[in-house]
Amino acid sequence: MAQSHRHSANALIHETSPYLQQHAYQPVDWFPWQESVLARAKAEDKPILLSIGYSACHWCHVMAHECFDDPEIAALMNAHFINIKVDREERPDLDKIYQLGHQMLTQRPGGWPLTVFLDPIDLYPFFAGTYFPPKPRHGLPAFNDLLLKIVDFYQQHRDQIKEQNYLVADAYRRLDRNSGSHEGVNLSTEPLNEARQQIGQNFDATHGGFTPAPKFPHLTHIERLFRHYYATKKPDSYDETALSMALFTLRKMAFGGLYDQLGGGFFRYSVDEEWLIPHFEKMLYDNGPFLCVYTEAWQIQADALFQRIVSETAQWVMREMQSPEGGYYSTLDADSEGVEGKFYVWDRQELQNLLDKDHFPLFATHFGIGKIPNFEEHWHLHIVLEAEFLTEKYKLDGDTVSTRLNHAKKLAFEKRQQRIFPGRDEKILTAWNGLMIKGMALAGQTFAQKEWLLSAQNALDFIRQTLWHNGRLLATYKDGKAHLNAYLDDYAFLLDAILTLLQARWRSEEMQFAIELAEVLLAQFEDKKRGGFFFTAHDHEALITRPRPFTDEATPSGNGVAAYALARLGHLLGETRYLQAAERTIKAAWLSINQFASAHGSLLLALEEDAIPPQLIVLRGKIESIQVWQQHCQTGFHPHRLCLAIPDSAQDLPGHLAEFTVQGDVVAYICQGFHCLPPVRDWAEFTRIVA
Known part of the structure; x- marks a missing residue:
């Protein structure tokens, strides 16, 4: 989103987050989440308008342009509210808490942009929504009308708000009480079978994947299917279906528009059930796990497709997502020049002008450049006819088809590189770097690619040098500034990554770093009474609740990854404290696991290795x-x-x-x-x- 300089800068100008900086020149008096700002809201008795989003979020940009750039709407916001902008990638603690608040108030899942109105006294949400338009549309009220109604309700119905806040606070408390304890729990491996059954029931046998549109990758499901296949790899019990579901889904995603067929890397999700048209943002936290599952697929079945996907994605990561300092950037925007997908899609005439008569027909047939555009009068590439079938259609040998296709892809990629790139969020997040370090390390070790291993090592070195300070991690870095206390995911994902990288090549100082991370997990994050780990450290800012997240979301569960990595480190070192903490975590999550096993893929890895040590x-x-x-x-x-x-x-x-x-x-x-x-x-x- 282009910045507007019609207005003087607001308080966001000093923030490191590119998302917050995008709003720094709007007419809204935006503030970051700070204690002094919260105190001001309380002193002035103004409700807080909390807006949470992230830089690659398409609808965040839309609402910003339609509403927050509008001087009349901004004037309403400034007159009646204390307006706080939060980057959910820098403050996942706030995002988790207020997404849950949205769900409590609306009885439906949230999303981004998240728009929440808070009572300034106790910071409980009393109204919540997501995107709101400037005029009534799609059954949604105009944002300025909503603001006036919120102001009136806040001023006229304080008792009602106070009563609702009590109910919301009680709901948070009940969720926390019901989240489980390790005491009196006897573990079994039955949830592994339950998860396998649930994943199978949700499998799309036509297109692959495990949900209808919009279709997300659910890589922890694929990982679970691989593990189930491995566990049953005996002549009398071999679960061939588990393996075929996983590999079929990976092939469908690789052929589809979810994958960037020219530049490598995967987009966030598919808007259709066939994986054809994605939401065009590329996230670091998706592509690290993608590297892992495609590498594991190749380990199981050495299909050249899987190797190509890993290689192209690793090259994309190093080319476009790794900073000169070593750390990995966060995201690529869905939009380019304010239009979603513009960087990636093609006009047929443009391709015909670029490719000659030997190359265009092959390219067009391979990638489905037919008569009817598939994305807003343009074509987004996906593989319609595989290369081996082109040989018969065009009466060419396999080598000629491969050579011509590769040359055409190279020309198209070079032409695309001349376009205006999507925005890149160049903040470096510790947790997401952990996911990518693991992916690059596993791929580099499996395919004997020293360059990929060096990429992972450079990222880890950057984190140790820049985001490890006084024996604690920091969560984010940009423009020479590292700040914000790290969260559970930062420690857990990084510990898991180090253990993966150490298996590719040994470095004593990294093992010592892993031990230090594990010690902080136990000292600062563990729930000593009930087991498991809080998302925030014991000395973190006090918020209205303190979650212990057990389910996998867009990223794996921090509790699951912590339990898995701590147990592995415990076996390596013979350190029973780590093993016991891992087991307490699984037991603390036992109630949640048994309610819906397949939503706990990360914890199931830990459960499996608790039953059968590595x-x-x-x-x-x-x-x-x-x-x-x-x-x-x-x-x-x-x-x-x-x-x-x-x-x-x-x-x-x-x-x-x-x-x-x-x-x-x-x-x-x-x-x-x-x-x-x-x-x-x-x-x-x-x-x-x-x-």
Whole structure:
């Protein structure tokens, strides 16, 4: 969204968030969420208009242009409200709390932009909605009319608001009380079967995926299906359907418009059930997990399609989403030049002018450039006819088809690069970087791509140097400024990422960093009475509630990832405190898991490894020798295996790792849970055991 300079800057001009800065020159007297601003609302007895969004949000831009740029609407807002803008990516704590408030008040899910009116005394929401237009439309009131009604209601019905606030506060308390405790819980693996059944019931056998339109990827479902396939990989119980559902969905998404067929990377979701037309924003937090699931798909079934998707997405990440400092940027906007999807879609004549008679027919047939445009008089590319079927249609050999298609894609990509790019949110978020570091590390290790591993390492180095301060993480960085206390997801996702990267190559300082992150999780986030982890630290700003999120949302559950990563670190180090904290988390979530198992994919990974601890393989010796053995460990799909190759130069290893000493060129220590085999120094014996 272009900034308007018709007005002097408001208080958002000093913020690091690009989303907040987009609103810095509007006629609205916007403020960031700060204690002094909240105190002012209370002192002036003005309700708070809280607007939450993010920079890549299309409808946030629409409402900003239609309403917040309007001087008359702004005048109403300024006269009667204290107006606070929040970037949900920097303040996910506030977003979680007030999205839940919206759901309580409206009995339906929220979204962005989130528009909430707060009582300035106790900050409870008394009215909530999402997008509002400047004139009545789509059954929604005009925003200026709504503002006047809110003002009148606030002034005339304070007792009603006070009574409703009491009910909302009680609802928050009841949700917290009912969120579960670890005491008296006996774990079982039945939720794993329940989740498999639920995912199967929701599977779209025609187009892949697990919901009707709008269709989201639900990558934790695919991960669960892979794990279920692996767990049943025996001749008498092999769940072939679980695997086929996952791979079919991945192929459909890869062929569809959800995937950027020229530049790599995935968009947020599909507006239709066939994955053809996406909502065009690209999010870092989607693409890190996408790298993981397509890499795992290739480990299971070495399909060249999966390798291509991983390679193109990794190249896109390094080309467009990695800062010169090392960290990964957050998002690419859905809009370019104020039009959604404009950067990505094509005019048929433009392609005909670009490609000659040898290339255009192949390209057009492959990508569905037919007679009828599929997106607002333009074409968005998706694969209609695979390359192998073009050989018969055009009487060409496979190599010629492949060469011509690749050349046409290259020309189209280069032409597209000359367009005006979508806006890029260049803030660096610790949690989302954790997701991408894991994705790049797993892909780099699996496909032996040192460049991808270096990309992941550079991002982790940046976080350690810039966002790790006085033994605590910070949540966000931009323009030389790191700030805001980190959340559960920051610690959990980063810990999980480090454990993945360590399996690609060993660095002692990163293991130490992982331990420090784990210690902060236990000291600052754990609910000592009930188990599990709060989303905010014990010394975080006091808000109207303090959630312990167990379900997966757009990103995996921080509690699930924390339990999974802590347990793995606990097995590596022989640290029972980590193992116990992980088990308490699963038990605390047990009620929630049993209510809807498939919504807890991240916690189910932790549950599965609580029941069947991971196989731990530690290789010690000369770097050249242990790398060969490590490659054998990591060939294929082995989700319950942790393999670390620690060179003989590494000294003073922590915990249980110190017992794995160097013995000659190479020695393997193999443990399953709390039982270890004698050290293995013979290659033949090693390959027999590690099949």
